[in-house]
Amino acid sequence: MATSAAGTRQRVAVIVNPIKKTDVDIRTLVDGICRDEGWDKPLWLETTEEDPGRGMARQALEAGVDLVIAAGGDGTVRCVAAELTGTDTPLGLLPLGTGNLLARNLDIPVDDPAAAISGALTGADRGIDVVHVTLDRALKGDVFLVMAGLGYDAALMGDTNDNLKDRVGWLAYVDAGVRNLPGKPVKSTIRLDGGKEISGYPRSVMGGNCGKIMGGLEIFPGARIDDGLLDIMTMAPKGRLGWLGVVAGLLRRGKGKGASVEYYQCKEAEIFTEIPQDFEVDGDHLGKVSHVAFRVDPSALKVRMPRGEKDPAILTDPEV
Known part of the structure; x- marks a missing residue:
């Protein structure tokens, strides 16, 4: 009992x-x-x-x-x-x-x-990180456990047809993704841990607490959910075949000269955009913002997981 x-x-x-x-x-x-x-x-x-x-x-x-x-x-x-x-x-x-x-x-x-x-x-209890989010310097924030995004991926989430999602599942995201491929990048600045700044014209800036999405694809390769770190990814398609470069960058995990996909790690991050952009957390579209602040709260949430070995790319200690 x-x-x-x-x-x-x-x-x-x-x-x-x-x-x-x-x-x-x-x-x-x-x-x-x-x-x-x-x-x-x-x-x-x-x-x-x-x-x-x-x-x-x-x-x-x-x-x-x-x-x-x-x-x-x-x-x-x-x-x-x-x-x-x-x-x-x-x-x-x-x-x-x-x-x-x-x-x-x-x-x-x-x-x-x-x-x-x-x-x-x-199962067994394991502590995982929680990422706190503040939008446009609001007094009250939000959290995410998987990933959040500013720009293209958030526009995709906001434009997904719920009725279609009920009928065909995750393929509804593909439909929204294709419809939102056209668009102009917006000048953005990312500040990591209150110091280093990266400026550019990405279509999307994403923060990841863990890496896998549908089909086992790793959007944030090696992002562990209990390492006390936030992974940041930028997608910046270039030229007529820009989105093919993004796909290649994802497959190469952001490596290579002039990569359309780049990765960073930090404990805190701020994103500033010249024009308000769509924003989402764990698939929920929250509207348009021009400033986002992320802060990692290490091992702040206990999650009950089935016993057995876990993917070492997700948890720092795969034994449960």
Whole structure:
């Protein structure tokens, strides 16, 4: 029987995005696995259009649960994680979205809900970095766990058709990506750790906490989610075949003279643009901004991961 330090049965709160369609009855599945593993009956909390998870995470913390499972896409995970950051309550993942990038990076099953739930209840806790984001010097900021972007990639996210995404999944991003290929670069300056500055005309500036996206492609090669560092990537297509150069730069991991893709590492970064640009965090489009500040909070979030060896390109210690 799963018990807490006080000797009582453990309890999980499940924060679920109700608009996510599933092939199985998630509530029945979670209730059954909790019962089989000796956990108490779960606390169920649904997100709303007005509150995509933060308020529910606070309710879960106030209820004193032993684990909070975010059942939804990367947006739900991000909002729940924002409230769990800095606490001792671990985050479990039940992927129900299209991208599920954090789950993919942490080897959490994205197409096997029962395995994901079991892993969340019986897995090991690991600390991962959280990146705090401030937009246009606002007093209140946001966070991301996977990656954020200013420019082309954010315009792509903002222009993705939700109905198409429901029908064809990640291919909807390809459609938006092709439609947003035309466009002019904007003069930008990146300041790393309050010192070194890089100026240029990129189409996109991205910050990465971990590296993999769909299909196992590494956008940020070697970016570890628990190394206390933020990876910065710039994409600057040049000439008529510029985007082919970007693809080649991604495949070469930014190496080579005159690369259209360049990488940097830091603990803090600021991005300034002459003209406001689209901005996104973990796939959520947040509008247009002309100043972004990133700050890494090392090992600030506990995540419950399935036991077993992990990809050493993602975690500094692959043994769990």
